[in-house]
Amino acid sequence: MILDAQHSLVAQSLDSPLGAETVNGDGFGFGWYPVGSEQGSLPSIFHSVEPAWNDENLREITDAVESPLFFSHVRAAAGPPIQRTNCHPFRYLNWLFMHNGVIHGFHELKRDLTFAVDRSLYPHIQGTTDSEVLFHLALTFGLLDDPIAGMRKAVQFVEEIGRARGVDHPMQGTIALADGATIWAFRYSSEGRSRTLFHSVDIPTLQEMYPDVPRLKLFGQRARVVVSEPLNDLPGAFLEVPESTVAILGTEGYHYEPFMARAVPA
Template identity: 70%
Template sequence: MCRWLAYTGEPLQPSTLILDPQHSVVAMSLNSPLGAEPVNGDGFGFGWYSDGASPGAPPSLFRSIEPAWNDQNLREIAQAVRSPLFFTHVRAAAGPPIQQTNCHPFRHERWLFMHNGAISRFGLIKRDLVLAVDPALYPTIQGTTDSEVLFHLALTFGLTDDPVAAVGEAIRLVESAGHGAGVQFPMQGTIAVSDGTTLWAFRYSSQGRSRSLFHSTDIPTLRGMYPDAERLSAFGDHAQVVVSEPLNDLPGAFVEVGESTVAVLDGSGYHHRPFLAA
């Protein structure tokens, strides 16, 4: 499948998380111990909200079909910009072709979306799902992935007003269509969504065996646990990271997000809520 990272907090050079850690996202693209596939070399994407941008301004995107570990442009951009909120994603293609429009994250106006997982037997139910997309949104589907269709279903169901309810309704439609076609476990994945201010991170699968997902412990607590860890000085007190796998081996630095849970990250910290729990 894939691996991803989302950051929100004080403006930061993205390379601090994308490139520098012991087990960075770029390192995960070569070796992902907790992933369904150990190598994620079928392209990558980087989406960021610029520091100082006007409220409501759309994020910027850089996507490539190159392996993340081999792309100098990613290194240049990640070291040149500063961002208070960014997404990065490395892809292991599960069927749809390797092309830029199939690389995550996906963007619509001020929203970013990325997904690790799959809609099982997507081709069998694709027509039903695509026909459920708002006709006004359909022309903005550029690629061929199940993830982009899922994003557009969430937009159709009111993502911009209530992200948790909209993603839930989109997944329930996937499950209904899948079950109608004889697919036992239609939905698998972890999902990140943001409007540039708040970050929503979902962990859910029809089988109850979702892809791994973790978030960082708050920085003041980590500084108290590890007063001599110089690496923590790069982060402000409100820095928050959600990631497919821990970025380092510091005990207690990352907390696993539970099954059927959405973690909401905003200026006040993390808030966990049940999501489509049975």
């Protein structure tokens, strides 16, 4: 998935056909939970400001690490500087967070958004990105108790502040959260034209569809991925997550829930 797939993460860092930025060479990050991970397990993270295609440590780590749940991310800096503290995924306790997108007008909204972060959480913000502030807003609004409600309140707050400051469509992107056992993958934008988000079909179905593809025999029966772009061109292998939806991946597979009823009008 990270190195060797047809449209691997490294390949997407060089050429991302469905991305807002074709090249994503401003650093990368990798976060993973330990073998036997369950809700509450603490993840490890590795960040680098090197392009993913140019960091030999990435291959060393992916060759050595065994993990039942991991996140990976390549970055195209949209303003905040290229530094390790600005690389995703971000971590708080047992939670990992990634964002593929942007808070439009963040330069104008930053003070209001940052000052709304709970005082106890504020010292944990180490970088300067809109994504890290969004994560800490969601934590402030109750993500630890209810991830969907916490993220919804954070996005609604961003839109409220954005509209008050004259930003037509403040929120754009897809978001991934994990607690050690479950992944929540959100697709939403204020204008209703969100960046892409896909998840794989279950492995038994894929193996039945493509019995002559050797690579599919390498995966366990419960292997699943959530990605910004399909990892290969096999028809039917990946399903697109609908707009304003959260895809939830647990031990029983995927299910969808509505995220935001509609985009907030400008």
